[in-house]
Amino acid sequence: METVLSIKGLSKQYGRVRALDNLNLEVKKGDVFGILGPNGSGKTTTLGIILSVINQTSGQFEWFGEKANKDTRKTIGAILEHPIFYPYLTAVQNLKIVCDIKEVPYARVDEVLTQVGLDERKDTKFKTFSLGMKQRLSIASALLCNPTVMILDEPTNGLDPQGIAEIRELIIEIANSGKTIIIASHLLDEVQKVCSHFCVLQRGKLIYNGLVEDVGKGSVSVEVKADHDDLQTVLEASGLGTTVKRELDKYIIKMEGDHSAAEVNAYLFKQGITAKHLLVQSKSLEKQFLEILAGNKEGGAQ
CATH class of the missing domain: 3.30.70.100 (Alpha-Beta Plaits)
Known part of the structure; x- marks a missing residue:
């Protein structure tokens, strides 16, 4: 299976704080890869580095066997934190601005709005959107360049149960279209429902990496x-x-x-x-996650 992302010895230092500590990971084509960890574990730092938003202190990463460059970045669609849209503009108007920035034809706007289920609200002003609709518009924005890889940072954060279910189904639909997806999340149940692989970070270190389907085997x-x-x-x-x-x-x-x-x-x-x-x-992913964290804490105390 083709390697989409290869991370080797990646570290990030902020003064005395080591936000990322010698991280090694591989993501294969077609994976839906979940990055889990408590607050401050290094999830967002990792995503920031592989998107070239943050410079690493040491180590390296490659997309499709190459160092990140303008061409590889065009194959990646990402949502970091909360994307900003103009509140008094409609969904179509906001996405056309993104098209201008990404040098994408306007024809893609209607396509992605239909894909995320916002075609009937395309001429509605962004300020009237619910949180779930805003998140779907963010995903539409990331899909404009028809990326090979989608990177989503806490895609269901702050949503109600219905909104979470809608975004979950959308992520599964995008994955079924053949795209590789990397998700950073603390909602363990959602990761278990949509991801094929997951890893756990704690204090910047990788403490677990495996298949979601292996969770609970033998227990x-x-x-x-x-x-x-x-x-x-x-x-x-x-x-x-x-x-x-x-x-x-x-x-x-x-x-x-x-x-x-x-x-x-x-x-x-x-x-x-x-x-x-x-x-x-x-065993749920939540129990597995807590056991991994507890086991690593005990191991570190020895």
């Missing part, structure tokens, strides 16, 4: 509810799980080896206990 838990005075003891005696813990009115049994929820149910039935509730829990 299934089962929620159990039943009318029994000492259900925890019964579950612990089953030998089916590594741990059993109580959460409000239910118990969570972390499964061991290849054991399944069906075995838990069968075991309880043999004990004369009927389960009122049995639900398989696969």
Whole structure:
């Protein structure tokens, strides 16, 4: 698979603060790559450097096997922070200004507005747009040059659930068109729903890099509810799980080896206990993320 972005030993120093520390990453063609991390982890700094908005202190990066230049930048569409549009101009008028800056024909304006679902509001002034519509216009702006790569910094930040769902579907649609997408986000559930790969940064360092589909492999838990005075003891005696813990009115049994929820149910039935509730829990990206951060903290303290 062709490498779209290669980052080698990238570092950024602000005085005594090391915002990015020897970062190494590769993004392949067709990836939807999520960059995760707490505030101050280096997400936006990384995006700023690979977009040539910020100069790195050391290290290098390449787009399509070449150092960044005018031609490679034309293949990249990006949204960093909150793009600024003129409030008293319409969507079409704002995008035509962007066309002039990017040297793109005006014919692209109607195309991208249709792509992001704003064609019916194209002659509406920007100041009347909802947050979700403003974000869609930002994505339309980034799509004007028909980029090979899209870079989105917190694309759903501040949106309500409906707005988040709309942007999520739009990102999936853009990815399905064959574009490579790089997303920096702290909304872990959204990353799990749209990304194929993700990495985790902490204090400027890469502490994890892998496939989203690998999240939760080998770590299934089962929620159990039943009318029994000492259900925890019964579950612990089953030998089916590594741990059993109580959460409000239910118990969570972390499964061991290849054991399944069906075995838990069968075991309880043999004990004369009927389960009122049995639900398989696969590990979410949020749990994986927190475990990665916690593990790295413990490792650093040693």
